[in-house]
Amino acid sequence: MWRRFRFFEKEEKQDLEGAGEISCACGGRGQLVLGREDGRVQIVDRGWKTQETFVAHQSDVKHVQVVPGSTMMLTVGKETGPNSGSCFASKLWDLEQPVSKQGTRNCLQTLRGTGSNRNIDGEVTCCVAALDPSQKASMKQHPSLVVGLGMANGDVLVFRGNIAKDKYQKFVLQTAIDTNADGTNSVTGLGLGIAGEVPVLYVVTKTHTMAYDLATRAKLRTLDEEGCERSNVCTTDKGQLIVGRKEAVYMYEVDGRGPCFAFPGDRRLMKWWQGYLITVDHVEEAKKLAVSNTVYETDQQKRNDIKVYDLKNKLIVCNLKLVDEVLDVVFEWDGMVVVQKSCCLYLREKDMASKLEILFQKDLYVIALNLVPEDPSFAETRSDVHRRYGDHLYKKGDYSGAMEQYIETIGLLEPSYVIRKFLDAQRINSLTMYLEKLHEKGLGGVDHTTLLLNCYTRLKDVSKLDAFIAAATSFEDENEMHAGKTQYGGSFDVSTAIRVLRGAEYFEHALFLSKQAGDFDWYFRILFDDLKRFEEGIEYVSQLDPNVRKSSLLKHGKTLLDHSPTKTTAQLMELCTAVEEGARPIARATEFLHIYIEHPQELLVFLEFIVNTVPDSEDEFILTTTLLELYLARDLEAAKMHGEVQNGQVETNKDSIGGGSERREKALHLLQKAWPDDASEPRFDSSKALMLCQTSEFSQGLVFLYERMGQYREVLEVYMSDHNYRALIDTCRRYSESSTNTQQHWLSVLDYFVNRECIEGRNVNSEVEEVLECIHEKSRLPPMLVLQTLSKNKEINMEVVQGYLTKSMDMQSRRIEEAHTESSRLEKETAQMEKEIKALRTKPILFQNNKCSACMNPLDLPSVHFFCMHSYHQRCLEDTEAECPICAPLAHNVWEIQSALARQASDPKSAEKFFRKLEDSPDGFSVVAEQFSRGLFAAPRVEDFT
Numbered sequence: 001m002w003r004r005f006r007f008f009e010k011e012e013k014q015d016l017e018g019a020g021e022i023s024c025a026c027g028g029r030g031q032l033v034l035g036r037e038d039g040r041v042q043i044v045d046r047g048w049k050t051q052e053t054f055v056a057h058q059s060d061v062k063h064v065q066v067v068p069g070s071t072m073m074l075t076v077g078k079e080t081g082p083n084s085g086s087c088f089a090s091k092l093w094d095l096e097q098p099v100s101k102q103g104t105r106n107c108l109q110t111l112r113g114t115g116s117n118r119n120i121d122g123e124v125t126c127c128v129a130a131l132d133p134s135q136k137a138s139m140k141q142h143p144s145l146v147v148g149l150g151m152a153n154g155d156v157l158v159f160r161g162n163i164a165k166d167k168y169q170k171f172v173l174q175t176a177i178d179t180n181a182d183g184t185n186s187v188t189g190l191g192l193g194i195a196g197e198v199p200v201l202y203v204v205t206k207t208h209t210m211a212y213d214l215a216t217r218a219k220l221r222t223l224d225e226e227g228c229e230r231s232n233v234c235t236t237d238k239g240q241l242i243v244g245r246k247e248a249v250y251m252y253e254v255d256g257r258g259p260c261f262a263f264p265g266d267r268r269l270m271k272w273w274q275g276y277l278i279t280v281d282h283v284e285e286a287k288k289l290a291v292s293n294t295v296y297e298t299d300q301q302k303r304n305d306i307k308v309y310d311l312k313n314k315l316i317v318c319n320l321k322l323v324d325e326v327l328d329v330v331f332e333w334d335g336m337v338v339v340q341k342s343c344c345l346y347l348r349e350k351d352m353a354s355k356l357e358i359l360f361q362k363d364l365y366v367i368a369l370n371l372v373p374e375d376p377s378f379a380e381t382r383s384d385v386h387r388r389y390g391d392h393l394y395k396k397g398d399y400s401g402a403m404e405q406y407i408e409t410i411g412l413l414e415p416s417y418v419i420r421k422f423l424d425a426q427r428i429n430s431l432t433m434y435l436e437k438l439h440e441k442g443l444g445g446v447d448h449t450t451l452l453l454n455c456y457t458r459l460k461d462v463s464k465l466d467a468f469i470a471a472a473t474s475f476e477d478e479n480e481m482h483a484g485k486t487q488y489g490g491s492f493d494v495s496t497a498i499r500v501l502r503g504a505e506y507f508e509h510a511l512f513l514s515k516q517a518g519d520f521d522w523y524f525r526i527l528f529d530d531l532k533r534f535e536e537g538i539e540y541v542s543q544l545d546p547n548v549r550k551s552s553l554l555k556h557g558k559t560l561l562d563h564s565p566t567k568t569t570a571q572l573m574e575l576c577t578a579v580e581e582g583a584r585p586i587a588r589a590t591e592f593l594h595i596y597i598e599h600p601q602e603l604l605v606f607l608e609f610i611v612n613t614v615p616d617s618e619d620e621f622i623l624t625t626t627l628l629e630l631y632l633a634r635d636l637e638a639a640k641m642h643g644e645v646q647n648g649q650v651e652t653n654k655d656s657i658g659g660g661s662e663r664r665e666k667a668l669h670l671l672q673k674a675w676p677d678d679a680s681e682p683r684f685d686s687s688k689a690l691m692l693c694q695t696s697e698f699s700q701g702l703v704f705l706y707e708r709m710g711q712y713r714e715v716l717e718v719y720m721s722d723h724n725y726r727a728l729i730d731t732c733r734r735y736s737e738s739s740t741n742t743q744q745h746w747l748s749v750l751d752y753f754v755n756r757e758c759i760e761g762r763n764v765n766s767e768v769e770e771v772l773e774c775i776h777e778k779s780r781l782p783p784m785l786v787l788q789t790l791s792k793n794k795e796i797n798m799e800v801v802q803g804y805l806t807k808s809m810d811m812q813s814r815r816i817e818e819a820h821t822e823s824s825r826l827e828k829e830t831a832q833m834e835k836e837i838k839a840l841r842t843k844p845i846l847f848q849n850n851k852c853s854a855c856m857n858p859l860d861l862p863s864v865h866f867f868c869m870h871s872y873h874q875r876c877l878e879d880t881e882a883e884c885p886i887c888a889p890l891a892h893n894v895w896e897i898q899s900a901l902a903r904q905a906s907d908p909k910s911a912e913k914f915f916r917k918l919e920d921s922p923d924g925f926s927v928v929a930e931q932f933s934r935g936l937f938a939a940p941r942v943e944d945f946t
Contacts, residue, residue: 003367007317007355008308008336008347014048015343020060025339027332028066028073029095034339035061039077043095046333048344054105057089063127070143071096072108072164074129088120090127090149092163094142108164111147113157123152125230128190132160133199134215144168146214148201150187156203160214173212173219175203189233191241195220195254202241202252204233209243211254223252234272244270244279261311268304273331276317277309280326306338313370318347352381365389383412394421403430407437415448428455432464439468446496453497457504465506469497469513498522507531520548524556534563541571546578550587557595565602573609590619593626604630611670624674624684631667632696634660668700675708682708699724713748720752725767728752733774746774747785754792772804783808840867852876853886 016022020038027033031051032044039057041064044050056064057077066073071094079089090111099105113120132144142164149157154176161168176185184206191202199214202223209224223241232244241252244267251258265281272278284302304326308318322338322345330337338345352372359368365388372382390405399422406418415438422431435452438444444452456465494517501510507530514522527537538560541549553560553572560568576589589610596603607627611620671689675682682689686705693701699722706714719728732749753767772786783805790801849871850859862874866884877885 004316011346021341025328027330035064088124126150148190152186154185188230191235193239231269281305383409446493449496453500546586631663
């Protein structure tokens with residue numbers, strides 16, 4: 001059943017003036033080309049105005065054709081032949097060449113017949129011209145052509161090559177099967193096709209339909225034992241041959257006959273254009289006249305019916321009835337031009353929107369879909385048709401059929417438009433199908449994924465849920481893995497899918513999806529929070545890439561420590577000792593300290609391992625300080641595991657690290673290792689370490705830190721607070737050997753023992769005697785100061801201090817005697833110096849040196865003599881030198897010392913320094929004497945005030 005529609009609109013008829021009637025027509029290059037009976041060719045533009053007219057033949061133009069894809073045109077017309085007879089001639093023209101003022105155009109080539117003259121013998125019944133399909137497309141002005149001329153005698157003249165440049169082949173195909181002159185051998189139509197890369201010429205006569213190979217010039221096969229009348233042959237865009245007969249229309253390919261369509265009629269013309277088959281049928285019917293309710297048939301009425309068939313959709317899209325004869329139908333200006341002898345009629349095709357609106361009004365959505373080309377440029381149009389069709393089916397209650405249409409709109413129609421229609425629980429199956437297709441095309445968003453998984457869980461369709469999750473198992477690369485790209489080309493939001501599955505308590509599905517998608521955060525959250533499989537989690541962590549393992553342990557390490565502290569700490573040990581390229585560590589131990597807040601035992605083992613395994617790390621300062629804090633913690637229990645590195649692997653042993661005393665030994669060892677000598681800087685926070693040792697009463701650590709800091713007084717105080725007499729005395733003795741300023745230390749020790757006995761009533765005579773002996777040997781404390789200190793304890797008898805006093809008195813006697821001796825010597829030297837000065841001032845000096853003190857050569861004049869009794873040649877002294885070169889350096893040193901002492905005495909801060917030193921020193925008299933010798937108390941000189 002062929003449906004009828006009006007897809008073409010008729011415009012007014014256009015009368016075209018000319019010297020002769022129109023005999024043929026064609027279209028091309030946006031123009032209408034008309035051949036007239038007077039031999040002229042008229043070219044008309046879209047405004048129906050004649051652009052040019054030129055003489056092509058001497059008389060009637062029978063055929064005209066513009067070669068598709070080129071600027072050339074072929075004409076066939078009548079010429080005056082030999083003996084003043086009429087014959088046919090075929091000419092090739094270039095439409096790009098201008099017409100002369102005389103109305104003529106230069107002919108590129110006249111196609112000769114096989115005879116001796118320039119014309120073609122016999123009548124040309126049809127023609128075909130096209131670019132040679134076997135030649136590659138070229139931008140040349142005159143490409144290779146294939147021209148075929150069908151003759152009334154059954155022959156076909158073929159011209160192939162560059163005809164414009166006279167470089168072509170010419171041959172004749174003899175199609176006549178018998179030599180009867182009844183006209184049954186006449187060629188009624190020609191067409192060009194292609195078999196592979198070989199051009200094929202279709203030849204149709206009144207009795208046969210054949211195909212010829214133009215390369216070999218041989219007949220391929222006879223397609224049919226029937227032919228057709230003239231002008232009932234055309235070819236499709238795909239190179240198929242269409243032959244029209246009275247009973248039907250037949251289609252042929254190179255291999256044989258194809259489908260046929262029952263279009264009966266007296267067919268006079270047949271054309272093909274953009275998927276449409278156009279037929280012109282001659283119809284005769286009696287004219288009817290109604291008189292007094294009686295119908296009478298009068299004369300026969302003749303007309304031409306023009307029908308346009310859409311063979312694909314079985315539609316008749318145009319049915320036009322014309323009285324005048326139709327010469328040809330030309331396709332130009334996005335429509336059809338019906339050419340008659342004196343006028344033309346233009347049929348404009350309606351646009352796609354108008355056609356579809358006609359079909360929508362009749363609910364013919366299937367036809368509308370077939371009508372829209374499957375081309376990307378029409379994608380939105382097809383989507384709109386599917387939407388309308390879906391809406392139509394939805395209103396009728398056909399929800400499954402409607403969903404099939406809505407699925408076709410994915411990518412062009414907003415998904416919410418469809419989803420809102422199917423949110424009802426009864427339509428959940430259709431909604432599920434739509435959401436699946438949406439994800440397959442990679443257009444599923446977060447909300448769509450949520451909705452789809454909710455549909456699966458509500459339907460309890462585990463098989464589809466499994467299939468959806470399994471789709472995430474095929475990832476081509478890491479980017480697709482993290483994007484959730486599936487094996488069927490779609491994508492979905494992995495986090496959303498996992499969240500929905502967890503909410504529906506499909507924990508295994510969520511776990512599988514997170515693992516395959518590489519979302520380790522979700523994987524461990526499900527594994528620990530929902531499934532409580534902690535041992536499986538720690539095993540899985542060990543298999544991960546180091547960088548991924550680091551991020552996983554940072555987020556979930558505390559949970560793992562709570563349930564598997566031994567294995568988790570071993571994992572962290574291995575991770576923090578691994579390095580990347582360039583010897584850079586993959587992870588730093590300081591990054592994981594926060595997860596050990598409730599696990600001090602494991603933290604101690606972890607830090608002990610890192611500090612011993614990775615020396616000189618960037619975080620050694622923090623790690624050592626933290627480890628020291630753990631060693632000195634009071635309530636820290638002995639750890640139950642210990643990590644060691646064996647053969648590059650971290651292993652755990654059940655070896656306890658001991659109790660508090662053993663940890664304190666390790667703390668002291670750690671301090672000594674991190675601060676090996678006084679010249680180096682500590683590799684820990686010394687202030688915090690000092691505070692930790694104080695709060696934990698770790699005397700050994702305090703002693704070590706105070707000694708490294710040079711705070712020896714505090715060292716003694718530590719021993720005093722611990723009542724460690726032996727260590728106190730030995731330490732003070734050791735300081736006396738390495739330093740001379742230890743008087744205050746011994747005085748503090750002595751005061752400690754004296755007060756200790758007063759407070760506790762303990763007999764410390766032996767310690768006091770030892771201290772007094774050390775004071776006598778190592779220090780120079782004044783005896784009076786010592787006796788004042790001892791007097792604080794009335795229990796100390798004379799027997800304890802008798803030995804010290806005896807030795808002190810002897811020492812003082814020796815010192816007094818030495819001082820008297822030294823004083824006598826200095827008095828003699830002073831008297832001698834005063835005598836020499838007086839002699840220099842009052843008596844002449846006799847210089848008796850006979851040698852130069854510089855060169856040791858005999859003196860000669862001129863010479864220079866100094867009061868120091870040194871003599872020199874004048875030449876041995878510099879011109880400006882006025883001092884003895886030998887004695888001057890010593891004198892300069894004395895002057896410099898005196899100047900320095902003078903500057904120091906005049907310094908405003910010197911007095912402050914003096915009083916501070918006097919306060920700190922146990923022997924104030926010595927301090928005063930020293931400062932007196934330096935001139936601190938000297939009277940100011942007169943020159944200081946001038």
